[in-house]
Amino acid sequence: MSLYGDLAKVYEAMYQTFINYKEEYIFYSDILKKYKKNNLLEIGSGTGHLAEYFTANDFEYTGLDLSEEMIEIAQLKMPQGKFLKGDMRQFKLEKQVESVLITGRTISYLVKNSDVNATFESINQNLNTGGIVCFDFIDAREFIPFIGKGQPITHEAAFDGMEYLRKSHWSLVLENGMDFKWESTYFKKTDNKWIELGQDNSIVRTFTINELEIFLELNQFKVKEIIAKKAYAFPTYVIVAEKIN
Ligand SMILES: C[S@@+](CC[C@H](N)C(=O)[O-])C[C@H]1O[C@@H](n2cnc3c(N)ncnc32)[C@H](O)[C@@H]1O
Known part of the structure; x- marks a missing residue:
């Protein structure tokens, strides 16, 4: 089972109670407007929570996700929406875009350095010169010491008349970098009992600002802004970088 596979419907229900997607939309669309970008590719578009706002507000929007199940939910909600199945490490759009957005700490699935590099290389190839990439990441500096020897954590959600529960455990995995293992069990309340x-x-990978600056420079991006941003479970930063070549 995986959160973005068999459990995609649970993701769809729970995450819209964890994350205020309207606020997320305002935050990210303000950045795109500031850089005068009206068309975007969202990588890791998931079940389309942000897509709904971008398309309703006249952005030319395309979503890209690795998971068929996540795309299926997004496409059902937005039959006119443009969602592509693809891997951020290697994708080719028909036409270059003005901006690429990656939110919800989606880059934390790029555990190998070669995957991070391949992703920025692909993004570069699919962006106009002067185009921007904007993405968030979990801050290793703050989060890794916080996890320490392991943290149990529970998240509850009520959506559409249903109650959900996630029991998780975070533990450090330091073989390759600043990673952690996130083991979760999902439950739904039925007849007053939690059913698994x-x-x-x-x-899940966390990053330092410096290592991302290196990957960006290697792939001809110039960092324009680094913004501290709290997410529902993590300390994160958002980087905005411009394609210079
Ligand atoms: C944490 S979710 C975030 C979804 C959405 N951005 C949100 O905030 O609700 C991560 C998403 O990234 C997708 N994903 C993971 N690895 C990917 C890859 N290599 N290429 C494209 N999408 C990927 C997953 O299928 C999932 O939908």
Whole structure:
């Protein structure tokens, strides 16, 4: 089982209670407007929570995601929406875009350095010169010491008349970099009892600002802004970088 596979419907229900997507939209669309970008590719578009706002506000929007199940939900909600199945490490759009957006700490699935590099290389190839990439990441400096020897954590959500529960455990995995293992079990309340829906175990990467600056420079991007931003479970930063070549 995986959160973006068999549990995609649970993601769709729970995450819109964790994350205020309207606020997310305002935050990211303000950045795109500041750089005068009206068309965007969202990588890791998930179940289309942000897509709904971007398309309703006249942005020319395309979503890209690795998971068929996530895309299926997004496409059902927005039959006219443009969603492509693809891998951020290697993708080719028909036409270059003005901006690429990656939110919800989606780059934390790029555990290998070669995957991070390949992703920025692909983004570069699919962006106009002068185009921008804007992405968030979990801040290793603050989060890794916080996890320390392991943290149990629970998240509850009520959506559409249903109650959900996630019991998680975070533990450090330091073989390759500043990673952690996120083991989660998902439950739904039925007849006043918590019924297990499934489990998801992922290796999640955190980053330092410096290492991302290196990957960006290697792929001909110039950092324009670094913005501290709290997410529902993590300290994060958002980087905005411009393609210079
Ligand atoms: C944490 S979710 C964020 C979804 C959405 N941005 C949001 O905030 O609700 C991460 C998403 O990235 C997608 N993803 C993971 N690895 C990917 C890859 N290599 N290429 C494209 N999408 C990927 C997952 O399928 C999932 O939909």
